Amino acid sequence: MSELATLLQGAPAEMMMKVDTLLPWQQSYWHDFQHALANGRLPHALLLAGASGLGKQALAAAMGAHLLCERRDTLAAEQISCGQCHSCMMRKAGSHPDLLVVAPAEQAKLIRIDAVRAVNDFMAQTAQQGGYRVIMLSGADAMTVGAANALLKTLEEPGERTLFVLTSDLPSRVLPTILSRCQRWTLAHPPYQACAAWLTAQLDDADEAQFWWRIADGAPLRAVRCGRGDWRQLRQKMIELFDALVRGAEPAAEAARLDKQPLLDVLDIGIAWLEDLIRLGLSGDERGVRNVDVLPLYRQAVKNGRVRDWYRLLDYAHEQRRLLMAGSNPNPMLVLESWLIRWAALLRS
Ligand SMILES: [Zn+2]
Known part of the structure; x- marks a missing residue:
């Protein structure tokens, strides 16, 4: 290694x-x-x-x-x-x-x-x-x-x-x-200038470096992990899946597309989106959004759901995450289905 x-x-x-x-x-x-x-x-x-x-x-x-x-x-x-x-x-x-x-x-x-x-x-x-x-x-x-x-x-x-x-x-x-x-x-989150050169070297591109640094909430090693390989593919898969939900796809069938994916990563990606949505719902200011490529989905979501609804989805995700971290072994498909059904209800109500 x-x-x-x-x-x-x-x-x-x-x-x-x-x-x-x-x-x-x-x-x-x-x-x-x-x-x-x-x-x-x-x-x-x-x-x-x-x-x-x-x-x-x-x-x-x-x-x-x-x-x-x-x-x-x-x-x-x-x-x-x-x-x-x-x-x-x-x-x-x-x-x-x-x-x-x-x-x-x-x-x-x-x-x-x-x-x-x-x-x-x-x-x-x-x-x-x-x-x-x-x-x-x-x-x-x-x-x-x-x-x-x-x-x-x-x-x-x-x-x-x-x-x-x-x-x-x-x-x-x-x-x-x-x-x-x-x-x-x-340890504080370093300012972007302090890690920009290092991140650019790892991700081979200055724009990519800044994009993933923002998604990783300013944690440089996390930014590299997000911008590479499996995690990046999983995130892309989730963007496509959520687009499908907005267009009326069946949540249970969509959940099956995430079969065998690490539940913790799925929850973490969704939690970051919900945090974006809550910030956006409270402030109405798109400049505070971290996952800028997910903005079209957020705009649709903000039209339909309310901030308190996003908080509920966030609580559910945090609770499942806590259970996972505590070593309990929830059935990933059940957790995903249940979560996506709730998402879907808000994305197209
Ligand atoms: Zn020595």
Whole structure:
């Protein structure tokens, strides 16, 4: 997997092994990190919080790689690691004894107490390479209460030269006892100028870069994911499907066209459209719309439905999304049919 592919869909452990360059919009966070390190003010535990697609895991991986590199003191200002010392080689091979990566087994799964026991066992040993120990814990909001409680003591007194880097898309769901033991860094959405060149390079076109950046609500990694491959095709399929609904197609039959498509992605695309519709319905201002290519559909929808109707559809989508994320396994076709029937009723009433 290339570095970009790892950034877009890699597991945290892969991120730790593969990510060797700093994302251009993260320079200020990197400077803060280096400054804290140089002045002996690096906390024991950091929580990187912020929306999905900003590069939290890449930044966490960069911090970890930097701390573990044996030639750290000789690196240039924005160089993450030398990539060649014994420690870097072990990290890249995924076998560094002083590095532990903990993450939910897959999306929508939890971090259970067993995983945290492994952290505590790891912490009971001294650093084998004589340098830092790094624990990268992704999806801190996915820890069960038991797991979080088991982590508290270790997080409070991790010992010298240890860094916990936790990441979370949903910091409001991280237990307060965990939050209070971490220094929190909230990653902001970068201004377009800060990521424009990078996005243009990834998407091969400046207009495409800006288009997908807007659709991704300003999250650069998400913009690349949206603008490429499967996700882009799914979105196009949904645009065609909704056009068919407006023209009177049968929702249940249309739902079948999305059979085998990831329900989470379908819901996310629809949620973004509903948010556009609600903004448009409230303000009447088309300039606030993110999915500009869906405007013809919105104009039709705004004629028929009211803002409170869109809120209902949005609530339904959020609820199904929450169930999916909580690990319950709704029947995707039933969810889709039910949702599309409600959409259809509003698109042509
Ligand atoms: Zn190195």
